[in-house]
Amino acid sequence: MRPRLTLKQYTTGILAADRHILSRAITLVESQLPTDKQLAQELIKALMPHTGRAFRIAISGAPGVGKSTFLETLGSTIVQQEHKLAILAVDPSSSRSGGSILGDKSRMPLLAQHPQVYIRPSPTTGILGGVAEHTREAMLLCEAAGYAYICIETVGVGQSETMVQQMTDLFLLLMMPGAGDELQGIKRGILEMTDLLVINKADGPGSQAASAAQQFRMALKYLPTPASGIAPPVFTCSALERTGITEIWQYILHFQKQIIENGFLERQRKNQNLDWMHHQIQNELLGLFYKNKDIQDLLHNLEPQIAQGQLWPGEAVQRLIDRFKNQE
Ligand SMILES: Nc1nc2c(ncn2[C@@H]2O[C@H](COP(=O)(O)OP(=O)(O)O)[C@@H](O)[C@H]2O)c(=O)[nH]1
Ligand SMILES: [Mg+2]
Known part of the structure; x- marks a missing residue:
């Protein structure tokens, strides 16, 4: 090392x-x-x-919807305005397949070489929660280094989404036309935390993007207004052909201004700090518990009894907790 x-x-x-x-x-x-x-x-x-001066954007969506390509295009717009941009990736699938350095960077040929842009691919090791946790710290380091916009690219499934949402100011969900939301692996919970929905791949003959956008506008109407107080709009774009991106960037700037003015940005960040603390308490305590030699021994004894139905799980838990407390 x-x-x-x-x-x-x-x-x-x-x-x-x-x-x-x-x-x-x-x-x-x-x-x-x-x-x-x-x-x-x-x-x-x-x-x-x-830290804390950057605007933090999550870009989420199923694999293949075009997140990296979209970031390359949006990022070019951001740096044209002389802003420094950092892109961080949280992709548990790419960490399993052994790193996404080439994958991420080859989708962003212009940004990968740009002096105002810093790109950090997914960590190649670590458990899911751990990946997102380190991303939060990486984000803080980028802010201290003066990056004004931080974009976090994350795969739109599961737990990493919620964790990324809890460290960003705007959650952008990228979708593509022609596939239902189930097909794209998007759960209702993810739609509920979306601040901005973008249908990508609005190009080629017979594109279904406009009608997909219309369907999502209807679906979003039935969701409660987000805590920001700003109902999420739906945009269409083609990351590949670079159309529709300026409007999206204008909206992001508008949203940023709005949540600064209405106090939501500050309120949300305070809550995020509190959540982060509680999350870390849980992680640390669980670590202490499972790494404890006595607990490991006792678990080893109790597990077969539980499996054979000789012991009720609740009773086992009580004994484990008692043992743990008596060690302090
Ligand atoms: N037609 C079309 N293809 C796109 C567009 N954006 C991305 N793609 C293609 O979709 C595939 C996946 O793109 P990528 O950016 O790697 O998706 P990610 O997995 O979400 O990061 C690639 O083959 C891209 O060239 C778009 O706007 N239109
Ligand atoms: Mg990607």
């Missing part, structure tokens, strides 16, 4: 927007080693006052 830098080297490097040091710092926060974790905590703490 490469030698670590000192805390001072990481902080000054990041504050000076040194991309190389930023990458090494993200590797540090993704590390599972206890010494790295300690240093990572100190680093985040030192940089905390320099």
